Amino acid sequence: MSFRCAYLSATLDGCGVIDEPRLASTTERHKLSLNTPSLAPVLGRPLDVCRDVQGIVVEMDLGWARRSQIALASKALSRSQRVWFYWPKEGVVEVVDSERVRSWKRHWLFVSTFGQVLLPAWRAWYAAVHRVFSWPSRLRQWARAKVPTHLLRARRNRNIVDALIDRVMPVPFPPEALPTADGRIPGTGVYLRTDFWSKITSGGSYGHTSYVVKQLAASTEDFVCFMAHPFALIDSFGIRQVELGEAGDGGGEDAIVEATRYYYPILKQHLEQIRPTYIYERLALGSYVGAALSCELKIPYIVEYNGSEISMRRSFDKGGYIYENVYLLAEEFAFRQATFISVVSEEVRKTLVARGIPASKILVNPNGADLDAYRPGTASEKREIRRSVGLPEEACVVGFSGTFGGWHGVEVLAAAIPELPRRLQMAPVG
Numbered sequence: 535m536s537f538r539c540a541y542l543s544a545t546l547d548g549c550g551v552i553d554e555p556r557l558a559s560t561t562e563r564h565k566l567s568l569n570t571p572s573l574a575p576v577l578g579r580p581l582d583v584c585r586d587v588q589g590i591v592v593e594m595d596l597g598w599a600r601r602s603q604i605a606l607a608s609k610a611l612s613r614s615q616r617v618w619f620y621w622p623k624e625g626v627v628e629v630v631d632s633e634r635v636r637s638w639k640r641h642w643l644f645v646s647t648f649g650q651v652l653l654p655a656w657r658a659w660y661a662a663v664h665r666v667f668s669w670p671s672r673l674r675q676w677a678r679a680k681v682p683t684h685l686l687r688a689r690r691n692r693n694i695v696d697a698l699i700d701r702v703m704p705v706p707f708p709p710e711a712l713p714t715a716d717g718r719i720p721g722t723g724v725y726l727r728t729d730f731w732s733k734i735t736s737g738g739s740y741g742h743t744s745y746v747v748k749q750l751a752a753s754t755e756d757f758v759c760f761m762a763h764p765f766a767l768i769d770s771f772g773i774r775q776v777e778l779g780e781a782g783d784g785g786g787e788d789a790i791v792e793a794t795r796y797y798y799p800i801l802k803q804h805l806e807q808i809r810p811t812y813i814y815e816r817l818a819l820g821s822y823v824g825a826a827l828s829c830e831l832k833i834p835y836i837v838e839y840n841g842s843e844i845s846m847r848r849s850f851d852k853g854g855y856i857y858e859n860v861y862l863l864a865e866e867f868a869f870r871q872a873t874f875i876s877v878v879s880e881e882v883r884k885t886l887v888a889r890g891i892p893a894s895k896i897l898v899n900p901n902g903a904d905l906d907a908y909r910p911g912t913a914s915e916k917r918e919i920r921r922s923v924g925l926p927e928e929a930c931v932v933g934f935s936g937t938f939g940g941w942h943g944v945e946v947l948a949a950a951i952p953e954l955p956r957r958l959q960m961a962p963v964g
Contacts, residue, residue, distance in 0.1 A: 549580065560618070563629075616629070751773050759775045776804065787856045793820060819843045822867045828873075838875075839869075874897055875896045878898075883898050
């Protein structure tokens with residue numbers, strides 16, 4: 535559904551056009567980030583260039599509305615156009631109606647008239663009171679000690695990620711970095727995986743990472759993996775790995791939420807030397823190190839997102855994470871900074887679009903398998919495998935490849951196994 539609006543700069547001297555269907559359903563103040571269009575100079579009155587649109591978005595750079603912004607909103611409403619004030623740094627839009635216009639007028643009157651008198655007086659009063667009643671440093675330290683450590687840690691990390699979100703700037707692939715039909719991507723590609731708390735040697739995630747790495751390496755002139763724990767299968771492919779180690783002891787949430795602060799300086803030193811063509815990160819819970827380095831070093835960034843760890847925890851472990859809000863912010867930063875986001879299914883794509891991520895940057899790359907590596911065994915190989923584990927040749931064998939947990943629906947397999955003897959008219963297997 536198209537919803538075409540004019541977008542005006544805070545000083546009303548620049549104008550562009552956005553198509554943002556999400557604005558149509560707004561009713562008051564909403565957390566909503568808009569893609570700022572290119573702005574052309576406004577020649578004449580701002581409202582003259584805002585015809586033939588369904589609404590007007592006014593960019594805000596102060597905590598209150600200017601007189602010119604209020605006047606424009608009032609005139610636009612009088613000709614039945616919708617109006618929004620938009621604060622880009624906060625990612626917040628506010629619907630402006632006639633009642634809000636009156637409220638903003640009162641606000642402006644206070645700021646412009648009384649604020650010039652009251653603010654200096656208040657500052658002087660506050661300084662005097664602060665000099666008399668300021669707490670000694672030991673008392674402040676005592677107060678801080680009474681606040682639970684995890685709350686302080688959560689607040690610090692939220693502040694860090696919030697500041698990074700304000701600096702988001704996705705880095706496009708330059709034309710010379712795109713693969714050709716008969717060639718590889720020039721330069722060095724980097725694969726990143728930092729889930730240090732999950733040291734795995736097999737399973738669906740293990741195989742998926744290994745074969746994604748194999749294909750990326752085949753498509754790039756040079757390639758290196760930065761892994762919390764190296765994978766033996768990747769070594770067998772002859773692909774270079776750099777071990778990052780664990781960001782903390784035991785993999786508890788205190789270590790997970792601080793992991794980016796541990797990995798960032800290590801990876802930055804490597805990437806400044808390599809100057810990679812791109813970073814491909816399998817997004818780990820709480821990680822925003824790839825996004826931060828992409829933003830700072832201006833490196834194209836591909837995010838692989840396989841679904842919500844937070845949702846999975848709530849569904850299968852009947853509880854949430856301590857630092858859930860920080861993890862959601864970290865995901866938001868990674869998604870916004872990403873040049874592209876790779877997902878394994880249409881359903882995962884829909885969840886990201888519902889979170890406000892542009893569909894144009896999401897690529898659905900369904901799971902697959904290397905047919906040579908996972909081909910069925912020959913008759914003689916099957917007989918030898920059965921003999922090696924003590925199974926008769928006629929036994930019914932059920933195989934499962936993946937993580938043995940609820941996420942992969944293994945309970946369906948467990949319920950189906952007792953049905954097999956009956957369905958196949960075989961004697962029950964003990």
